[in-house]
Amino acid sequence: MSSDFVIELENLSRRFYKGGEVINALDGINLQIGKGEYVSIVGPSGSGKTTLFNMIGGLDKPTEGRVYIDGVDISMLDAYELAWLRCRKIGYIFQNFNLIQVLTALENVALPTVFAGVPRDEGLMKAKKLLISVGLGDRLHHKPMELSAGQQQRVAIARAMINEPEIILADEPTGNLDLKTGIEIIDLLHGLNKSKEVTLVAATHDLKMIKASDRIIWMRDGKIEKIERA
Amino acid sequence: MRMKKDNLGLDKVHFRLRDALRLSYEHLKILERTFINIGSITLGIMLFSMIIFSNLLRGDYDGLTLNFESYQSWLIVASIMVSIVSVANVMMITVFERFNEIGTLKCLGALDRHILTMFLIEAAIQGIVGGATGSICGLFIAFISSAVSVGFESVHFSIEALLIFISSISLSIVMSILAALYPAYRAAVLNPVEALRFEF
Ligand SMILES: Nc1ncnc2c1ncn2[C@@H]1O[C@H](COP(=O)(O)OP(=O)(O)OP(=O)(O)O)[C@@H](O)[C@H]1O
Ligand SMILES: [Mg+2]
Numbered sequence: 001m002s003s004d005f006v007i008e009l010e011n012l013s014r015r016f017y018k019g020g021e022v023i024n025a026l027d028g029i030n031l032q033i034g035k036g037e038y039v040s041i042v043g044p045s046g047s048g049k050t051t052l053f054n055m056i057g058g059l060d061k062p063t064e065g066r067v068y069i070d071g072v073d074i075s076m077l078d079a080y081e082l083a084w085l086r087c088r089k090i091g092y093i094f095q096n097f098n099l100i101q102v103l104t105a106l107e108n109v110a111l112p113t114v115f116a117g118v119p120r121d122e123g124l125m126k127a128k129k130l131l132i133s134v135g136l137g138d139r140l141h142h143k144p145m146e147l148s149a150g151q152q153q154r155v156a157i158a159r160a161m162i163n164e165p166e167i168i169l170a171d172e173p174t175g176n177l178d179l180k181t182g183i184e185i186i187d188l189l190h191g192l193n194k195s196k197e198v199t200l201v202a203a204t205h206d207l208k209m210i211k212a213s214d215r216i217i218w219m220r221d222g223k224i225e226k227i228e229r230a
Numbered sequence: 231m232r233m234k235k236d237n238l239g240l241d242k243v244h245f246r247l248r249d250a251l252r253l254s255y256e257h258l259k260i261l262e263r264t265f266i267n268i269g270s271i272t273l274g275i276m277l278f279s280m281i282i283f284s285n286l287l288r289g290d291y292d293g294l295t296l297n298f299e300s301y302q303s304w305l306i307v308a309s310i311m312v313s314i315v316s317v318a319n320v321m322m323i324t325v326f327e328r329f330n331e332i333g334t335l336k337c338l339g340a341l342d343r344h345i346l347t348m349f350l351i352e353a354a355i356q357g358i359v360g361g362a363t364g365s366i367c368g369l370f371i372a373f374i375s376s377a378v379s380v381g382f383e384s385v386h387f388s389i390e391a392l393l394i395f396i397s398s399i400s401l402s403i404v405m406s407i408l409a410a411l412y413p414a415y416r417a418a419v420l421n422p423v424e425a426l427r428f429e430f
Pocket of ligand 2: 049050051
């Protein structure tokens with residue numbers, strides 16, 4: 001089996017056991033995502049979107065089934081290799097931005113280059129360029145608390161991009177933003193997806209975000225309900 | 231049937247000491263916790279160094295043999311234990327407050343031992359500063375009390391004071407790292423998913 005797919009999920013299940021009760025957060029998911037694709041994951045609260053992201057991102061282990069990134073079964077990776085995968089292959093974007101509060105925008109964006117072993121000056125230079133490209137050239141030395149929500153998400157996007165990952169996983173990236181800012185963030189992500197050929201997988205409730213995507217995966221109760229091509 | 235790992239071009243992740251120091255320093259700049267920790271270390275070390283400095287200044291010092299009177303040893307042990315517990319307590323709170331950061335760092339490529347290093351560096355720096363302030367305070371108090379009890383003219387100073395400084399600071403670093411060991415370990419083994427689910 002060749003792997004033209006950046007992400008492949010094979011019979012993926014994740015169960016939680018809570019007080020004698022079994023929760024099927026993910027239940028037999030099969031999905032293939034190609035390079036440069038923009039996929040929206042849609043579904044009601046509790047349908048398993050975040051759990052799915054955690055699996056793809058190598059943050060959590062499936063109960064059953066496999067996750068392949070670039071054709072490699074990530075359950076075969078040890079802790080060091082997983083860390084490297086998170087550092088270099090995948091960029092994470094969260095609803096609540098998750099910026100490091102004590103660091104400036106510039107340092108936040110440069111942080112992944114620290115783990116990638118890039119020399120400091122080079123990392124900071126790259127971070128500066130990226131911040132300028134997301135429109136924050138005049139906010140380099142601001143701390144997250146001194147930035148608006150939309151600006152914080154831009155910082156987070158720049159941080160996710162800095163190691164030139166193949167995949168961006170965005171979990172409700174516009175969930176904490178107002179309408180206008182949300183649209184700007186969607187445009188930014190969409191633009192990066194097209195210009196950098198980065199594969200974008202985004203969980204969202206946001207119709208505007210769904211419309212921009214190549215495919216829409218509808219989830220319910222841990223299963224894929226339907227897949228639509230936009 | 232599938233690709234070998236090499237297809238990913240796997241390599242190492244890094245966390246240079248300089249970068250760990252820099253991140254620790256940014257946290258230490260948030261002064262409340264840092265002051266509480268340095269304060270407890272200062273108090274613990276102050277008593278230790280005060281008693282030795284007193285012996286030195288009154289001229290009955292015979293090397294760092296720690297020949298305290300037994301009540302003095304108990305006081306020192308007790309005060310150091312109290313410092314350790316207090317520092318451990320504050321460190322634990324710090325770790326809880328930084329769940330989100332720890333989870334995020336792990337998403338960005340941090341290994342468990344990178345997180346461990348970061349917290350231990352913070353502890354060590356607090357240990358150095360607390361040890362320095364503690365022994366300076368100890369010397370000061372010892373000087374005043376010796377001057378009062380044996381008279382100003384019979385207070386001896388000698389080069390051994392330096393040795394007492396160094397040993398106080400060493401003790402302080404060990405103390406501080408000991409206190410941070412468990413909190414730092416808890417932070418290091420934190421599962422990133424759980425760390426990021428945790429909301430205040
Ligand atoms: N650590 C956990 N322990 C127990 N149950 C969990 C855990 N994590 C997730 N679940 C359960 O798994 C199911 C899927 O959760 P998940 O967070 O993936 O949903 P979601 O689609 O992201 O929802 P939302 O839109 O609200 O973010 C839920 O029923 C949730 O309660
Ligand atoms: Mg979710």
